[in-house]
Amino acid sequence: xxxxxxxxxxxxxDDPSPNxxxxxxxxxxxxxxxxxxxxxxxxxxxxEPVTEVALASALELPVEDVREHLVALEEDYAAxxxxxxxRNVAGGWRMYSRADYAPVVEKFVLxxxxxxxxQASLETLAVIAYRQPVSRSRVSAVRGVNVDGVxxxxxxxxxxxxxxxxxxxxxxxYRTTPYFLQRMGLSSLDELPPLAPYLPDADVxxxxxxxxxx
Numbered sequence: 001x002x003x004x005x006x007x008x009x010x011x012x013x014d015d016p017s018p019n020x021x022x023x024x025x026x027x028x029x030x031x032x033x034x035x036x037x038x039x040x041x042x043x044x045x046x047x048e049p050v051t052e053v054a055l056a057s058a059l060e061l062p063v064e065d066v067r068e069h070l071v072a073l074e075e076d077y078a079a080x081x082x083x084x085x086x087r088n089v090a091g092g093w094r095m096y097s098r099a100d101y102a103p104v105v106e107k108f109v110l111x112x113x114x115x116x117x118x119q120a121s122l123e124t125l126a127v128i129a130y131r132q133p134v135s136r137s138r139v140s141a142v143r144g145v146n147v148d149g150v151x152x153x154x155x156x157x158x159x160x161x162x163x164x165x166x167x168x169x170x171x172x173x174y175r176t177t178p179y180f181l182q183r184m185g186l187s188s189l190d191e192l193p194p195l196a197p198y199l200p201d202a203d204v205x206x207x208x209x210x211x212x213x214x
Contacts, residue, residue, distance in 0.1 A: 026060075028059055028060065028061060035059060035061060035065070035066075035069050036069050036072065036073055038059055039055060039059065039066070039069055039070065039073065040073065042055060042058055042059075043086070043093065043094065043095050044095065046094060048092070048094065048179075048182060049088075049089050049090050049091065049092025049093055049094040049182055050092045050093060050094065051091060051092045051093075052066050052067050052070070052092075052093065054092075055070075055093070070086060070088075070093055073086050074086040074087070077098075082098065083097060083098055083101050084096065084097055084098060085097070085098045085099075087185065088187065089181060089182055089185060089186065089187055090178045090179075090181040090182045090186075090187065091178070094182070096185060117153075117157075118150075120143075120145075120147075120150050121150050121153055121154060123143055124139055124143060124147050124150045124151065124154065125154055125159060125160070125176075125180075127139045127142045127143065128154070128160055128174050128175065128176060129176050129180070129189070129192060130192065132173075132174065132175040132176060133163040133173035133174060133175045134173060134174060134175075135171040135172065135173055135174070136148060136151055136171070136172070136174070137171060139151070139174075151174065158177055158179045159176065159177060159179060159180045159183070160174050160175065160176055160177060160180065161174065161175060161176075161177050162174060163175050176189070
């Protein structure tokens with residue numbers, strides 16, 4: 001048997017990337033503030049609500065323990081009258097400014113620090129929220145104006161989305177997204193204020209659509 005040419009052998013190269021099997025090791029009790037402070041550290045960097053399961057995985061704790069710590073943290077914040085609150089919204093936990101300080105936050109927003117939805121966008125979003133899933137023609141009938149441009153804006157901002165199943169007429173239907181709940185500070189659509197009774201019934205909307213096509 002001939003000897004194999006050493007030059008044909010692949011050279012061994014040190015892999016600078018971390019081993020996939022390696023885990024960041026720590027004992028949650030070694031941190032100065034323990035599990036609750038560790039939870040705060042994680043929640044300060046999230047941009048959307050994070051689930052209890054994800055938090056439990058990060059802290060290497062049982063989900064039940066994480067839930068207890070989260071509830072205790074919010075109780076501490078409320079007792080200390082902190083300007084922020086910890087809320088369970090859209091299936092996950094996140095820090096929010098406390099409602100008591102809404103005037104201050106509103107002034108900050110109105111001073112141009114964040115982009116606001118136009119009145120037309122807000123009205124269209126309200127119709128979709130209370131009548132979802134709903135087609136653009138139905139929304140237009142309620143508002144009395146064409147909403148194609150506004151719907152595109154709401155889609156681009158992630159506040160609404162297309163429904164996979166189209167309506168009986170074949171029209172695309174729209175509904176609000178989990179991000180809508182997050183921005184509104186709601187856990188579910190059931191928490192929406194009772195505005196629906198003030199919107200036209202489906203039969204009335206159909207009549208408006210027919211009038212618009214005649």
